[in-house]
Amino acid sequence: MEYEQLKLNNQLCFRLYTAARLTVGAYHPYLNPLGITYPQYLVLLVLWEQDKQPVCDIAKRLMLDTNTVTPLLQRMEKSGLLQRTKGKTDTRQRIVSLTEKGTALREQAKHILECLSANILEKMGSLEELATLVPTLDKLIEGLSERHIGC
Amino acid sequence: MEYEQLKLNNQLCFRLYTAARLTVGAYHPYLNPLGITYPQYLVLLVLWEQDKQPVCDIAKRLMLDTNTVTPLLQRMEKSGLLQRTKGKTDTRQRIVSLTEKGTALREQAKHILECLSANILEKMGSLEELATLVPTLDKLIEGLSERHIGC
């Protein structure tokens, strides 16, 4: 079977790609009413944990480059979720801070994961099995993230 | 811990999203020289398994909608990898068939997975561990794919 490896069903990456797409899609019914997208939700998660971070730190946290994060933040600023102010010690930096609206969303987002979990539990039977993915995904991510994002 | 669930590190979806991004990114050094992107590679995988399929079947196989697949195929047609001809029995259909160029790429793509595996093995230590992801990802995908893509 010379081309056995070239079968779609033999490819882990396709599964990751699909699982990620579908999982992000599963957030849509919950995020759409809040007026945010999944990547925007990720930014909010980071800022809810700690407000007032430079673009760079947010990017590092999300393992994204600034050329992805900057426009994302600009859109979020335009929709009133956050503000970007010039850094004081380092004027190159842009400090991102939540607005009231951005802060308030936390309350509404609090139950998303519960709802989602219940939803998936119903469809998959078990949540524990999903939890087993975590350590391996973390190893994979660590192994693949060796491209040094500057900062 | 009222907001414990809203911590980035507690979220499986973020891991899937990141792992998928990084894994697709790992294909880049191999696909870029061939002049194709990862989604285009997926289309080729499908067509290499079976040539001359309607758009719909390809979309179903990749679990994507036609509004994603159609432009993808159009770009691939423009770069000479495939052709889209009107179906004979059903004139609504567009039958997608590989060109010589598209067929020939299979030979060059044959070793990508080996190289990639070696690469990841070096960074992660084990490939078996990655294989353990597969059944769980499949269950997750099946659970989440209940939105009926027409066809």
Place this chain on the structure above:
DNA sequence: CATATTTATATCGTTCACGATGCAAAAATA
């Protein structure tokens, strides 16, 4: 102190994803 390098962010172009919508052909139903 002057120059070179690095760093933080931004801009641009291309390619996905995907919701919404449109349209013509096929199939189902009246």
Place this chain on the structure above:
DNA sequence: TATTTTTGCATCGTGAACGATATAAATATG
């Protein structure tokens, strides 16, 4: 057969991702 519904594909708009490149400020080096 006439009409409705479904199906297969396409188009449009928006928001990511990401490679390449630019710019100014900070830092390192001469």
